[in-house]
Amino acid sequence: MNELWLLLTLFFGFCLYYMLKNKLAIFFPSFSGMIKIIDGFADVEKDDVLYDLGSGDGRILRHFAEKGLKCVGIEHNFLLNRISKKKLEVYPNVKIIHGDIFDQDLSDATVVIAYLSRIVTKRLQRKIENECKKGTRIILVSYKFSDWNPIKVRKWLWIPIRLYVI
Numbered sequence: 001m002n003e004l005w006l007l008l009t010l011f012f013g014f015c016l017y018y019m020l021k022n023k024l025a026i027f028f029p030s031f032s033g034m035i036k037i038i039d040g041f042a043d044v045e046k047d048d049v050l051y052d053l054g055s056g057d058g059r060i061l062r063h064f065a066e067k068g069l070k071c072v073g074i075e076h077n078f079l080l081n082r083i084s085k086k087k088l089e090v091y092p093n094v095k096i097i098h099g100d101i102f103d104q105d106l107s108d109a110t111v112v113i114a115y116l117s118r119i120v121t122k123r124l125q126r127k128i129e130n131e132c133k134k135g136t137r138i139i140l141v142s143y144k145f146s147d148w149n150p151i152k153v154r155k156w157l158w159i160p161i162r163l164y165v166i
């Protein structure tokens with residue numbers, strides 16, 4: 001009987017996790033190996049403007065801020081927003097917006113990084129199509145755009161990271 005409860009709990013736990021991951025883009029940080037791949041794909045120059053959509057605790061922003069790049073993070077979670085602002089207050093080239101990515105204009109971005117969820121990425125594709133200028137590099141962690149072919153794909157463990165150029 002105890003084993004049955006354990007199995008049921010595991011099963012429903014997994015279903016709940018899967019639903020949340022696909023729907024809500026809950027916080028899960030990019031590890032240094034992933035940031036290394038993102039960095040290679042972004043191939044930034046001094047005048048690039050980099051957006052991290054759902055910037056979490058700001059670790060991606062910090063990586064690029066150290067290169068002197070203009071970085072913008074958008075994060076709707078109040079706590080993560082406060083933590084990242086505190087961590088990155090020493091970088092005058094970083095702006096972190098507390099809000100929803102769908103309320104912000106992305107037209108000045110030259111590099112966009114997003115590690116969200118399947119459903120949010122689908123919605124983001126339309127926004128990027130409408131707002132971003134030609135030549136913008138889009139780096140998606142884990143999820144993908146439908147119908148668009150990535151220029152490059154690399155995996156960190158089992159997690160794919162894709163580069164698209166509009």
Ligand SMILES: C[S@@+](CC[C@H](N)C(=O)[O-])C[C@H]1O[C@@H](n2cnc3c(N)ncnc32)[C@H](O)[C@@H]1O
Pocket residue numbers: 024025026027028029030052053054055056057058059060074075076077080099100101102115116120
């Ligand atoms: C998987 S985490 C990635 C965090 C960070 N970009 C990184 O790679 O370490 C996704 C983040 O996106 C944020 N997020 C999800 N949907 C959002 C939205 N619509 N607007 C702003 N932030 C959002 C979550 O709060 C979470 O911090």
